[in-house]
Amino acid sequence: MNAAKPGEFDKAAFIKAVNDAIAKQVPKNLQEADEFSGSGKVDAIKGEVGGRGKDGK
Incomplete structure (x- = not known):
């Protein structure tokens, strides 16, 4: 695990994904x-882009 290198975080792609969502x-x-506020759309946005920040770890 110590030998594993962190992935690269693509800030521009993340921002684009958030804006698209x-x-x-x-x-x-x-x-x-x-x-x-009660429609669940905020949760849909969070679900769509939530994993993208973890991809670079």
Whole structure:
């Protein structure tokens, strides 16, 4: 385990992945905006990009 080298973290790819995930979940009208906090979309964003930060470890 001591011989294992950490992977490289691609900051630009991570930022792009976060922005893409947010763009897919952003509310498209006022009703969706009102219901956003209880819709589970925040969890969907977290799930989509959550593992990307661990990939470089």
